[in-house]
Structure formats: C-alpha cells, structure tokens
Amino acid sequence: MTAPILSLQSVSKTFFLAGREVRAVDDVSIDVAEGECLAIVGESGSGKSTLANMILGVYPPTAGTIAYRGTPLPARRELKHRRLIQFVQQNPLSALNPQRSVGVSLRLALDVHGIGKKSERRAEVGRLLEEVGLPASFMTRAPAALSGGQRQRVAIARALACRSEIVVLDEPTSALDVLVQARVLRLLQELRKARGLTYVFITHDLSVVRNIAERVAVFEKGRLVETGATGTIFSTPERPYTRRLIGAVPVVTDAEMALREQLTEEFTGERNESA
Amino acid sequence: MTSPTLRIDDLRLSFRTWRGLTEVLHGVSLHIRKGERVALVGESGSGKSVTARIVLGLLQELKSSRIDGVVEFEGRDLEKLSAAERHKLRGTKMSMIFQDPTTALNPVYTIGMQFREVLGRRVKGISQRQARDVATAALADVSIRDADRILASYPFQLSGGMNQRVMIAMALANEPSLLIADEPGTALDVTVQAQTLQLMRALVERHQTAVLFISHNLGVVREFADRVYVIYKGRIVEHGTAVGLFADPRHPYTRALMEAVPHITGGGIPEIDEESAAFSAPMAVHEGCAEPGASA
Numbered sequence: 344m345t346a347p348i349l350s351l352q353s354v355s356k357t358f359f360l361a362g363r364e365v366r367a368v369d370d371v372s373i374d375v376a377e378g379e380c381l382a383i384v385g386e387s388g389s390g391k392s393t394l395a396n397m398i399l400g401v402y403p404p405t406a407g408t409i410a411y412r413g414t415p416l417p418a419r420r421e422l423k424h425r426r427l428i429q430f431v432q433q434n435p436l437s438a439l440n441p442q443r444s445v446g447v448s449l450r451l452a453l454d455v456h457g458i459g460k461k462s463e464r465r466a467e468v469g470r471l472l473e474e475v476g477l478p479a480s481f482m483t484r485a486p487a488a489l490s491g492g493q494r495q496r497v498a499i500a501r502a503l504a505c506r507s508e509i510v511v512l513d514e515p516t517s518a519l520d521v522l523v524q525a526r527v528l529r530l531l532q533e534l535r536k537a538r539g540l541t542y543v544f545i546t547h548d549l550s551v552v553r554n555i556a557e558r559v560a561v562f563e564k565g566r567l568v569e570t571g572a573t574g575t576i577f578s579t580p581e582r583p584y585t586r587r588l589i590g591a592v593p594v595v596t597d598a599e600m601a602l603r604e605q606l607t608e609e610f611t612g613e614r615n616e617s618a
Numbered sequence: 619m620t621s622p623t624l625r626i627d628d629l630r631l632s633f634r635t636w637r638g639l640t641e642v643l644h645g646v647s648l649h650i651r652k653g654e655r656v657a658l659v660g661e662s663g664s665g666k667s668v669t670a671r672i673v674l675g676l677l678q679e680l681k682s683s684r685i686d687g688v689v690e691f692e693g694r695d696l697e698k699l700s701a702a703e704r705h706k707l708r709g710t711k712m713s714m715i716f717q718d719p720t721t722a723l724n725p726v727y728t729i730g731m732q733f734r735e736v737l738g739r740r741v742k743g744i745s746q747r748q749a750r751d752v753a754t755a756a757l758a759d760v761s762i763r764d765a766d767r768i769l770a771s772y773p774f775q776l777s778g779g780m781n782q783r784v785m786i787a788m789a790l791a792n793e794p795s796l797l798i799a800d801e802p803g804t805a806l807d808v809t810v811q812a813q814t815l816q817l818m819r820a821l822v823e824r825h826q827t828a829v830l831f832i833s834h835n836l837g838v839v840r841e842f843a844d845r846v847y848v849i850y851k852g853r854i855v856e857h858g859t860a861v862g863l864f865a866d867p868r869h870p871y872t873r874a875l876m877e878a879v880p881h882i883t884g885g886g887i888p889e890i891d892e893e894s895a896a897f898s899a900p901m902a903v904h905e906g907c908a909e910p911g912a913s914a
C-alpha cells in the first residue's frame with residue numbers, strides 16, 4: 344500500500360500563557376488520503392487552526408510527527424515542502440498584500456518557487472486567473488477593487504500557483520454570501536478533480552461540510568473525538584458532541600429540521616436510558 | 619407612535635478614489651423599533667458593513683467618503699449632534715460587534731485592558747477589580763469559563779471564535795439600546811453560536827434593545843430575526859417579516875440566495891448564476907412593511 348499523502352502521528356501542541364499550559368492540540372493521529380477532502384469541524388478553541396499551522400509548518404508540534412508520503416517533515420520546512428502545502432484563509436483581504444496588484448501577488452508566488460521559465464510567467468498568471476474563473480485583465484487590479492468572492496478566487500489561484508498538492512482551507516467561504524459561496528465551492532471541487540488536489544477543509548459550517556467533504560474529523564478540546572465518512576457522521580453520529588453539533592445547525596428546510604430533531608431525540612433518549 | 623430606535627432614510631454613499639467616484643449605497647431606507655430584531659442580508663460587498671459604520675458615525679470621519687440622507691437615533695438626527703455627543707453614544711447606547719474581530723480588537727492591549735476601557739465609558743473611573751468582575755461575568759455569558767487566562771491574553775493568543783465571543787461580551791456589557799451585530803457568528807461553532815443568539819435574544823427582551831443583525835447565514839436569520847431587509851448592489855431589493863420572506867421570497871435575487879443555501883440533508887452544491895439581469899428588478903415590499911414617515 345502506498346503511504347497516505349499526509350500522516351499525523353500523536354501530534355500535540357502546548358502553549359504557555361500567563362504561567363499556564365494550554366494544550367491546544369492533544370495527541371492527534373490521522374491520515375489524509377491523496378485526493379480526498381477531509382473536513383475538520385469542532386468547538387471553537389479546540390485546536391483546528393493550531394493543527395493547520397503545524398501542517399503548514401508555521402510552527403512545529405511540541406510532540407509527534409507529521410509525514411508527507413511516509414517521510415517525516417522537518418521542524419523547519421524547506422522551500423519545497425512549503426510549496427507542496429498551501430493555505431487559503433477566511434479573510435482574503437488580509438491575506439493579499441493591499442499594495443500589490445493581483446498580478447504581482449501571483450507572479451511573486453511563481454518567482455519564489457521558481458515555477459516555469461521567467462519569460463512564461465506572465466502568461467501563467469493569466470492562465471491561473473482564468474482557471475479560477477476570472478478574466479486575465481484582473482492582473483492589474485488592487486485587492487481593494489475586487490469583491491469578496493473575487494478576492495477569494497485570487498487567494499485560491501495563489502495557493503495553486505506553485506503547483507501545490509495539499510491545500511489547507513480555514514473557513515474559505517464564511518465571509519461570502521451563499522450565492523458566491525456556492526460558486527467558490529464548485530470551483531474548489533472542479534480544481535480538486537482537475538489537479539488531483541488534497542484538501543484539509545476547516546469550517547464551522549456543517550451544511551457546507553455535508554456537501555463537499557468525503558470524510559469528517561470532529562475536534563473537541565484539542566482532541567480528535569470522531570472521524571468517519573461524511574454520510575455516516577451526519578446520519579448516525581456516535582459522539583454526543585457530534586450530535587449536539589449537528590443538532591444545532593441553523594437550517595432553512597423542514598427536511599433538515601426533521602433530521603436535526605431526530606438526532607436530538609435519539610440523544611436525549613439515550614441520556615434518559617443511562618440515567 | 620414613538621419614533622423608531624433607528625431610522626435610515628434614503629442613505630447614499632460614495633467613495634472618492636483615484637479612479638473617480640464609486641457609488642456604494644444608492645438610497646437605502648430601513649428602520650428598527652425598540653425591542654425589534656431586524657436582519658440585513660445580501661451580497662458580499664453590497665454595503666451592509668458600510669451602512670453599519672455610518673450609523674456609528676465611523677465613516678463620516680473618513681475624508682474620502684460622501685454621505686447623503688438621514689440617520690435618526692431615537693428620533694434625533696445624528697448629523698445634528700456634535701462630534702463629542704456622537705462619541706459618547708458609541709459603546710454606551712449604541713454598540714457594534716464588528717465583522718472581523720482581529721481588526722476591531724487592539725493587538726497591543728490585553729483583552730482585560732480593552733474590556734476595562736469599554737466598561738469605563740459607562741462607569742467613569744471603574745476600578746480594575748470591578749472591571750474584572752464584570753468582565754468575568756460577561757465572558758461566562760458567552761461560555762468562556764477560563765476568564766483569567768482570556769483577560770490576560772492578547773488577541774493573537776486566542777482562537778478566532780474566542781475573539782469573536784470577547785467582542786460580543788464587550789458589545790453587550792453596557793446594555794446598549796441599539797446593537798449592531800455584523801456577522802457575529804462566522805467564527806463560532808454552531809452550539810456556541812446558538813448560545814450567543816440566545817444571549818442576544820435575552821438582552822433584547824430585558825432591555826428592549828433594537829438589533830441590526832447582519833449575516834450571510836440564512837438559517838440563523840430565519841431563527842433570529844423579526845423582519846428582514848435584503849440588499850443587492852447598494853439597494854434594498856426586498857423587505858418583509860422573517861416568516862413572510864422565508865415562506866414567500868418575491869424578488870429574484872432573494873430567491874436565488876435561498877436556492878444557493880447548502881443543506882445538511884445533502885444534495886450537493888447548488889448551481890445558480892451569481893449574476894442575472896433579473897436581480898435589478900424593483901424592490902418587493904411585503905404587506906405591512908412600509909417605512910415610517912417615508913417621503914412618499
């Protein structure tokens with residue numbers, strides 16, 4: 344069997360703050376298969392962003408290892424590792440340098456990682472923009488002159504510019520209206536297929552998770568408490584916390600309401616039995 | 619009838635940029651009565667946050683902005699207040715939960731110091747100890763138990779959702795008569811989100827607070843709001859009660875928005891066009907939802 348593209352083994356991260364230890368990530372082990380979209384959901388403050396930062400190499404784990412195709416990644420990442428794993432965050436405005444035009448931002452990503460011949464990079468920037476559904480003429484625009492959805496597409500183009508294999512997305516669409524969100528999510532799906540990308544998708548929006556991820560990992564207080572196929576997690580969640588989570592999703596249709604109620608009922612039923 | 623807590627009439631906004639004037643708001647009118655929860659939903663970049671910033675008097679300070687129209691708070695025209703009077707309203711009678719807590723919280727002060735400053739606007743010279751006690755209770759309301767650590771932290775040492783909850787706690791601490799909540803739940807897990815909504819609901823009931831609730835999450839809006847305004851490209855395109863609007867969305871843009879919502883029962887990511895000529899159809903106003911004192 345080939346090694347998973349990303350493998351986390353007993354990864355922990357402890358911060359020290361005001362004389363106290365904060366176990367942000369606590370002994371997490373999980374494999375990510377090549378080409379899959381793994382959603383990470385869970386409590387606020389449960390360590391999701393901290394985990395993302397470790398995968399990206401922003402800081403090393405306090406303990407445990409992160410391996411890429413079976414080879415442990417060093418604490419200080421080399422350029423080639425940074426190229427492989429890219430990041431798309433919630434707020435695209437703060438992610439893009441406001442002083443730089445869209446074209447310059449994308450060009451820089453190509454330059455840093457030495458992608459393609461110098462003479463071809465300008466054309467590559469145009470091609471990248473077209474790949475995310477923007478006209479090549481957007482090159483000259485400043486980030487402030489774009490809508491939220493357009494900016495997020497630029498951020499995605501930049502994450503793809505260096506031919507990355509894994510993209511970590513932290514709430515990539517929660518700042519967008521649902522129409523634009525649908526467009527960006529479809530784009531992400533298409534790109535994943537076309538380029539064979541692997542996504543680690545962090546979000547609080549379980550309705551999005553249901554429709555985009557193959558697998559879901561649920562975090563609670565720094566620990567990974569449940570993983571499973573998306574359909575299974577939503578129809579028969581095992582952990583009480585997962586049920587509470589799905590039971591609290593704000594919904595708009597009666598069918599969704601029924602699913603929520605069913606999960607909540609089962610949950611309270613069980614509680615009464617065990618009491 | 620007493621005047622609404624907030625009344626906005628024919629609000630227009632443009633920015634001067636190096637490429638000329640960009641118009642952002644094209645005559646927005648809305649109102650919120652005491653104790654009412656009113657949602658403003660719509661396109662990213664359609665002008666929701668700028669509307670909120672004008673109400674707070676923040677955009678007026680910006681040299682590049684041009685603002686026309688009327689904004690009345692408890693019957694008083696805000697234009698006629700002095701800068702000092704406006705400043706006094708902010709953070710006491712009017713407060714706002716900002717969309718992006720990382721820009722709204724000051725990175726160089728601890729949460730504890732920032733909380734004390736906010737509380738000090740209402741209770742002059744509040745002691746450190748008093749401030750800490752009030753802040754601890756306010757944080758407990760948003761399910762933050764380890765208040766000591768949080769108050770000693772700088773914003774970068776907290777998770778996105780913790781910062782957002784801190785902002786919510788600060789905005790509610792002075793019991794404002796108008797609360798503007800700009801995307802208050804985006805960084806929160808749904809269980810905490812439900813709790814904060816419950817908290818806002820309780821505040822509304824206890825103090826008859828008027829709430830302007832800005833959100834992309836239609837499920838939350840459906841559960842929380844009494845009335846809804848839908849905005850598209852700087853114009854209100856539909857206005858109705860929450861019940862009426864969700865049961866019978868009339869404007870093509872509102873309908874497209876509703877169809878684009880992903881469902882926890884599955885079904886994939888909906889395929890709907892982001893743009894359509896139909897979205898520029900005239901405004902749809904549901905029965906009984908006219909603007910008070912509108913210049914007909």
Ligand SMILES: Nc1ncnc2c1ncn2[C@@H]1O[C@H](COP(=O)(O)OP(=O)(O)OP(=O)(O)O)[C@@H](O)[C@H]1O
Nearest residue numbers: 358367387388389390391392393775776777778779
């Ligand atoms: N640089 C830091 N210094 C100290 N503590 C930190 C730091 N970064 C994160 N933490 C703490 O680690 C814990 C996990 O934070 P993290 O940002 O990973 O949560 P999260 O799951 O992403 O939450 P959210 O859903 O709210 O974004 C929190 O208790 C946070 O206060």
Ligand SMILES: Nc1ncnc2c1ncn2[C@@H]1O[C@H](COP(=O)(O)OP(=O)(O)OP(=O)(O)O)[C@@H](O)[C@H]1O
Nearest residue numbers: 487491518633642661662663664665666667668669
């Ligand atoms: N200071 C400014 N100078 C120039 N243009 C601005 C300024 N502030 C906002 N704008 C523009 O005004 C428009 C409305 O912005 P606003 O932040 O109100 O959108 P929004 O409805 O809150 O969107 P979102 O849902 O994405 O938060 C946008 O096109 C934005 O680019």
Ligand SMILES: [Mg+2]
Nearest residue numbers: 391392777778
């Ligand atoms: Mg986070």
Ligand SMILES: [Mg+2]
Nearest residue numbers: 666667717800
């Ligand atoms: Mg906004």
